[in-house]
Amino acid sequence: MALESLCMCVSVNYIIYINLVLLIREMWTSILNHIVNKHQWTASKYSHECRHGPLSGVTYLEAGSPAHQLLSTIVLDQRLLKDMAHLTAFCHTGRKYTIAYA
Numbered sequence: 001m002a003l004e005s006l007c008m009c010v011s012v013n014y015i016i017y018i019n020l021v022l023l024i025r026e027m028w029t030s031i032l033n034h035i036v037n038k039h040q041w042t043a044s045k046y047s048h049e050c051r052h053g054p055l056s057g058v059t060y061l062e063a064g065s066p067a068h069q070l071l072s073t074i075v076l077d078q079r080l081l082k083d084m085a086h087l088t089a090f091c092h093t094g095r096k097y098t099i100a101y102a
Contacts, residue, residue: 021085022046028084032075036063 026047033041037060039050061068074080 019046024084024087025081028081029075032068032072035061035071036068038063 023046026044030041030044030047030050033039034050037058039052041048061071
């Protein structure tokens with residue numbers, strides 16, 4: 001019975017870890033929406049909007065422009081996205097503060 005409880009605990013923790021990794025990746029890649037003045041989207045599982053309030057005096061990139069395409073290749077780099085799983089091991093202020101985009 002103790003082994004079964006341990007396996008259940010490990011399984012639950014693994015699911016939490018996987019979901020946290022997905023959230024971190026979704027928040028990171030959502031910058032591609034924000035920079036083209038799109039602050040709500042439905043294509044993600046956990047992150048569906050920017051967490052900032054109204055913005056003024058901001059210049060946005062044009063979707064599909066060379067600058068947007070270049071930034072997309074950086075943001076969506078598979079090695080970078082894979083490494084984001086390591087961010088879950090660091091302490092952060094997630095419960096105390098929300099992440100706001102500049």
